[in-house]
Amino acid sequence: xxxxxxYLLKENVVTIKEIPPTLxxxxxxxxxxxxxxxxPQCETCRDLCPTNAISIYSDEGIKRNVDIDLSACINCSLxxxxxxxxxxxxxxxxxxxxxxxxxxxxxxxxxxxxxxxxKVSETDNIFGRSIACRVVSTGCSACDLEISACTxxxxxxxRFGISIVAxxxxxxxxxxxxxxxxxxxxxxxxxxxxxxxxxxxxxVGTCACSGGVHRDGYTEANGVAAVLPVDLFxxxxxxxxxxxxxxxxxxxxxxxxxxx
Amino acid sequence: MRLKELTVLDIDRAAMLQERLHQPGTRxxxxxxxxxxxxxxxxxxxVSGEAELWHTPLQSxxxxxxxxxxxxxxxxxxxxWDMFGLFxxxxxRLKHNLLHQAFRESFFPLVPxxxxxxxxxxxxxxxxxxxxxxxxxxxxxxxxxxxxEPGHFRFSCLGEVVYNLEIRLGYLHRGVExxxxxxxxSKQRFIAEAxxxxxxxxxxxxxxxxxxxxxxxxxxxxALYLRSLALEVERVAMHISDLGGLAGDIGYLGVAATxxxxxxxxxxxxxxxxGSRLMRGFVxxxxxxxxxxxxxxxxxxxxxxxxxxxxxxxxxxxxNQVAIDRLDKIGRVSRRLAADFGLTGPTARxxxxxxxxxxxxxxxxxxxxxxxxxxxxxGDVLSRTKVRIAEVKxxxxxxxxxxxxxxxxxxxxxxxxxxxxxxxxxGVVESxxxxxxxxxxxxxxxxxxxxxxxxASVNNWTALAIAVRSNLLADFPLCNKSxxxxxxxxxx
Numbered sequence: 009x010x011x012x013x014x015y016l017l018k019e020n021v022v023t024i025k026e027i028p029p030t031l032x033x034x035x036x037x038x039x040x041x042x043x044x045x046x047x048p049q050c051e052t053c054r055d056l057c058p059t060n061a062i063s064i065y066s067d068e069g070i071k072r073n074v075d076i077d078l079s080a081c082i083n084c085s086l087x088x089x090x091x092x093x094x095x096x097x098x099x100x101x102x103x104x105x106x107x108x109x110x111x112x113x114x115x116x117x118x119x120x121x122x123x124x125x126x127k128v129s130e131t132d133n134i135f136g137r138s139i140a141c142r143v144v145s146t147g148c149s150a151c152d153l154e155i156s157a158c159t160x161x162x163x164x165x166x167r168f169g170i171s172i173v174a175x176x177x178x179x180x181x182x183x184x185x186x187x188x189x190x191x192x193x194x195x196x197x198x199x200x201x202x203x204x205x206x207x208x209x210x211x212v213g214t215c216a217c218s219g220g221v222h223r224d225g226y227t228e229a230n231g232v233a234a235v236l237p238v239d240l241f242x243x244x245x246x247x248x249x250x251x252x253x254x255x256x257x258x259x260x261x262x263x264x265x266x267x268x
Numbered sequence: 269m270r271l272k273e274l275t276v277l278d279i280d281r282a283a284m285l286q287e288r289l290h291q292p293g294t295r296x297x298x299x300x301x302x303x304x305x306x307x308x309x310x311x312x313x314x315v316s317g318e319a320e321l322w323h324t325p326l327q328s329x330x331x332x333x334x335x336x337x338x339x340x341x342x343x344x345x346x347x348x349w350d351m352f353g354l355f356x357x358x359x360x361r362l363k364h365n366l367l368h369q370a371f372r373e374s375f376f377p378l379v380p381x382x383x384x385x386x387x388x389x390x391x392x393x394x395x396x397x398x399x400x401x402x403x404x405x406x407x408x409x410x411x412x413x414x415x416x417e418p419g420h421f422r423f424s425c426l427g428e429v430v431y432n433l434e435i436r437l438g439y440l441h442r443g444v445e446x447x448x449x450x451x452x453x454s455k456q457r458f459i460a461e462a463x464x465x466x467x468x469x470x471x472x473x474x475x476x477x478x479x480x481x482x483x484x485x486x487x488x489x490x491a492l493y494l495r496s497l498a499l500e501v502e503r504v505a506m507h508i509s510d511l512g513g514l515a516g517d518i519g520y521l522g523v524a525a526t527x528x529x530x531x532x533x534x535x536x537x538x539x540x541x542x543g544s545r546l547m548r549g550f551v552x553x554x555x556x557x558x559x560x561x562x563x564x565x566x567x568x569x570x571x572x573x574x575x576x577x578x579x580x581x582x583x584x585x586x587x588n589q590v591a592i593d594r595l596d597k598i599g600r601v602s603r604r605l606a607a608d609f610g611l612t613g614p615t616a617r618x619x620x621x622x623x624x625x626x627x628x629x630x631x632x633x634x635x636x637x638x639x640x641x642x643x644x645x646x647g648d649v650l651s652r653t654k655v656r657i658a659e660v661k662x663x664x665x666x667x668x669x670x671x672x673x674x675x676x677x678x679x680x681x682x683x684x685x686x687x688x689x690x691x692x693x694x695g696v697v698e699s700x701x702x703x704x705x706x707x708x709x710x711x712x713x714x715x716x717x718x719x720x721x722x723x724a725s726v727n728n729w730t731a732l733a734i735a736v737r738s739n740l741l742a743d744f745p746l747c748n749k750s751x752x753x754x755x756x757x758x759x760x
Contacts, residue, residue, distance in 0.1 A: 012522045012584040019577075022529055034563070036543035058458040082458060084549045143415045146440065148756045150465030150546055152415045153509075157535070160528040174413035190370040191439045192418060195410050221459045225443040226377050245548065246465070 023164045027254055030100040036085045038078055038244060040099035041114050046072045053087035053096055059214075059221055062087060067117060078104070078112040079217040079231075082245035105242040105255025109217065109233065112243055133262045134206050135180055138169035141210075141256070142179035144199055146229075147186020150246040151213035155183060158249045165253045169260065176202040181259065184236075187215035187222040187229035200236050208239040208259060212252060217241045269319055269481055269629065269694050276309070276322040282337045285309065288320075289338065295623075296610055297696075297705050299334070299344040302718045304352040304379040307331060310707065312696065314628040317635070319694055326354065333359040340610035343726055350438075351378040351445075361396070366438045366759060368393050377446055378718075395434045398424035403431065406741065410439045417755035421744075428740045433733045440759035448719040453479070453687070456719075457552050460706070463721065464757035465546050466509075469495075469502040470699030472551035474706040474721075477631050479553040482693025482708050483684050489633075491555035491679040496632030497670045498538070498547050498556075499697070500663040505534035506700040507614075507656045507663075508578070510752040514653055515585055517746045518594040526581040533574045540567050555680035568671045575664045582657050595650035599735035599747035602647055609734070610727045613702020614659065615751055617643040618651035625698035634698075639666055649750040689714040699724055701752060723757030 031037050046064070053074070054062045061080035067073050074095060076087075087096045095116065106112050145152045158165045159172060173179050176199045188196060200209065211232040214220040219230040232238050242255045276284055288294050288311055297310035297319065307324040324331070333356030334341035345356040346365035353376035356362065367375070374388035403426055410418035420436040444463050448456050460475035461468040473495055480487060512527030535545040540563040542550035550557050560567070585591055601611070606619035616623055624641045626634040642658035644651035687710050695706040702724030711717040728751055735747045 009522075009584075009588070012526075012580065015580040015584075016522060016526065019526075032539070034539055034543055035545075036549075058455040082462075082548075083544075084458060085543065086549075144411050145415065145417045147417075147442075148462050148465040149417055149754075150462075150468070150548070152417070153466060153546070156415050156528075157532070160532060161525055162529060162532050172415060186440070187442060189440060189442045191368065191441055192410070193370065195418065195439070199411055215462075221462050222442045222444070222447065225447055226375075226382075227441055227443045229442045245462075246546070248545075 022161050023167075024162060027102065027250055029102065031102060031248055031250070035100075035248065036083055037248075038081055038083050038099045038104055039076055039085070039088050039096045041074060041076065041116050042095055042097055043116075044094045046074060046095050046116075047093050048072070050092060052090050052092070056086040056090060058082060058084055058086075059223075073115060073117040075113060075115045075117070077218075078114060078243045079109050079241060080214065080220065080223070081243060082214050082220060102248060102250040102254050104244060104247065104251045105240050105258060107240055109241060112217070112241060135260050137260075138171070139180045139256065139260045140171050140173045140178055141181045141183050142173055142176045142199065142203070143183045143185070144196055145185045146188045146192040146196065147213065147215045151185035151216070154246045154249050155185070155212065155252060158252050163249045163253060165256070168253065168257055170253070170256050176200070177204070179203055180206070181208045181210055181256070182236075183210050183212050184216050184232045185212045187219040188232055188235055189222070189227040189229040191227070193235050196232075196235055209236050210240040210242065210256065210259065211238050212242050213247055214243050214245045217243050220245065269317070269696070271692055271694065272318065272320045273692070274320065274322060276324055278307070278324050278326065278331050281307075281309070281322070281324055282332060282334050285311070285334060286337050296338065296340060298707060298720060298722050299341060299348060300707075300720045301348060301352045301354060301378070302709060304329070304354060304376065307348075307354070310694070310705070312629070314623065317628055317630070321692060329353050330355045330357050332357055335359050339608045340727055340730075343730060344722070350376070352376050353379060364391050364393055364438070366441045367391060368436070368438055377443060393436065395422045395436070396432060398432050400426075402426050419755050423736075423741060423744070425741055428742065430736045430739055430741050430744070433736045435729055435733055437729070437755060438759050440756045442760065444760045445719050445721060449716050453553070453683070453716070458549065460721075461548055463760055464723065464754045465548065466506055466754065467502065467699040467701065467704070467757065468546050468548050469498045469551060470697050470704050472549075473499060473631055474695040474697040474704050476551050476553040477695030477697065478693040478706040478708045479683070480693070481695060482687055482691055482710065484688075485554075485681065485683065487555050488678045488681060489675045490559070490677045492633040493670055493674050494541075494556045494560070494679060495551050496634060496637070497667060498541055498550055499632055500667050500670070501534060501537045501541065502547060503700040504574070504660055504663045504667070505531055505538065506752070507660045508534060510749065511582070511585070511653065511656055511660070513749045514595070514649070514746065515591075517749050518591055520585065520588070520591055523581045523585050530574060530578055530581070533570060533577075537567055537570050540570070554683050555678070559679045564671055564674065568668065571664055571667050571671070578660065578664075582660070586654070586657065592650065594746070595653055596648060597646075598649045598743050599739055599750060600646070600648045601731050601735050603645075605734055606647065606731070609730045611702075611731050612724045612727060613698070613700070614652055614655045615728050615731050616702065617641065618655045619647035620645040625696055625703050629696040631695065631697045633670075637666070649746055652750040687714045687716065701725060701754060701757070702728065721760060723754055725754040725758045728753055729758060
């Protein structure tokens with residue numbers, strides 16, 4: 009026991025102090041769009057996309073536009089690496105969580121503001137400085153692993169006031185991972201009903217946002233929003249732990265983490 | 269993989285399989301069907317590295333169950349019933365496995381043209397009842413207290429002692445096998461690895477190996493090395509995570525926290541290899557996505573660091589008498605039952621069954637590069653812990669030797685445009701849980717018509733039910749953790 013203690017003291021503090029604004033350079037991330045115009049007739053990204061998250065269409069026959077639905081994006085990053093014109097690039101921000109699914113659709117047709125910046129919905133701060141989260145997993149466990157990572161000594165989200173609890177009875181927030189296949193619909197609803205109000209629901213990961221690769225199959229695994237009202241969507245397959253922490257903090261404070 | 273195909277009639281099947289399984293080095297791989305008109309039985313020969321595929325044409329939707337003679341068939345026959353509506357006559361305990369109350373009795377999703385008929389009632393489920401005075405039941409789940417996948421457990425207890433554990437899975441059934449067949453070849457790998465992301469590399473590798481086996485193509489050596497490298501990094505990360513969980517379950521929090529931190533180093537290695545902590549999208553049919561050449565040096569440094577730093581917490585775990593007392597003789601699985609139920613991976617090796625896919629079937633650079641198999645004979649939680657610890661160490665060593673001996677060259681070759689018609693492709697991989705089998709099958713036009721997956725957990729779930737018998741209910745979390753079972757990999 010003493011040996012372990014000596015070892016731990018020698019290891020120092022490993023916790024990363026501040027949430028970094030961007031992901032490390034080697035980390036694969038979600039895509040974003042730039043103002044650079046698409047090459048004529050190029051449909052590489054659309055053809056490569058494993059979840060059909062990209063659509064290309066002409067604006068009155070003049071400008072070609074690209075839409076990317078981040079709620080379906082599994083950050084395979086093929087579109088980023090194969091885009092010949094630099095229209096689709098790496099989006100290294102950790103602030104990927106949004107309160108509406110429509111805010112997750114990036115488009116070259118709209119102003120570049122929406123493309124790069126993040127709209128923050130201001131709600132009342134109802135939880136004070138801490139939230140207790142209940143995790144319900146309905147998927148492949150990648151997002152579960154990343155939520156677990158959020159609680160490890162490196163990310164340590166508990167210091168920000170976010171804790172994971174073992175019962176819906178004392179939870180403020182329901183974190184749902186996975187596409188919610190049909191056999192989980194009832195269980196998930198009853199878990200939600202067991203929570204006291206006010207309560208919030210967060211869809212963690214692309215499957216939870218939209219069903220991801222499982223969408224529109226015979227098990228109706230189309231994401232959390234098909235079963236419960238969702239307050240925050242965190243896309244990514246899986247989302248980076250910092251994206252999860254940042255999203256939850258924004259949900260907790262009801263405002264941007266910048267002005268915290 | 270050399271595949272011998274033969275037709276075996278339903279009436280001879282059980283006797284023939286019994287005879288085959290008596291031969292040393294023979295394993296029952298997969299029991300499934302293609303479209304419900306036949307049964308497919310895959311048998312693996314570990315000595316020759318070959319496989320046998322039995323076609324059993326069926327005239328009706330009934331066949332003779334193997335389970336009364338071959339215990340390990342029990343779980344797979346339940347799944348075949350749910351997916352194809354094929355009824356195993358003589359199955360001693362037939363119950364729904366993948367689909368239950370949410371689905372109607374008439375719906376068999378892998379039969380072509382399957383639709384749900386509202387004239388039929390929903391599937392029902394009756395758990396096994398243990399009766400007698402003082403017996404009570406404890407239902408747990410499907411949603412559990414921690415951050416873990418869903419499944420329902422029903423314990424029948426007398427006092428604190430568990431008499432029977434009834435496991436009910438299927439809550440995560442997403443219809444992956446059908447979705448893969450509907451998807452173009454180049455995008456299938458993303459679905460395959462989304463089955464269970466804690467073994468994303470193993471799943472992607474089994475998929476790639478099956479497709480390459482189908483096309484009969486060789487992959488560049490460097491790609492094979494990189495695949496094995498990724499597979500071992502994943503094994504290290506998951507074993508560390510499972511060991512940390514075990515330490516947490518016995519209240520040894522210093523070790524648990526240290527291991528969860530060191531797991532971060534293994535994830536960082538994954539990130540260096542391909543940009544994804546879980547190495548999603550790295551392995552693809554034909555090779556690997558990219559060459560992490562300029563990160564290999566850094567990878568070597570990280571590996572050395574991890575090798576050095578992981579010794580203290582692991583020694584702290586195994587040298588603490590209180591910890592040993594909590595793990596020793598808990599959740600025993602005897603060697604005989606382990607063999608009968610076809611257990612695989614660290615679970616089997618802890619019960620003295622020396623079977624490691626890496627020694628027998630081609631995936632990555634294995635079995636060209638061989639490594640010693642770590643086994644223990646106790647069959648309890650302590651043995652499983654020791655096997656994992658030994659594997660973390662041996663995997664870290666082999667990662668170093670992979671980086672040292674990595675051949676130069678390309679990491680990808682193109683697949684042929686069309687798949688061969690009427691063919692089978694098999695991929696068998698040692699995931700961190702054990703033997704993972706993927707089987708791809710094409711029709712007369714070279715189109716994929718069936719994709720079957722068997723996770724190591726399919727067999728290993730039975731081990732949990734065996735292990736908790738006559739143990740304290742309070743030891744269940746510990747037993748469960750020691751098997752590190754996958755819900756998603758089982759439910760697909």
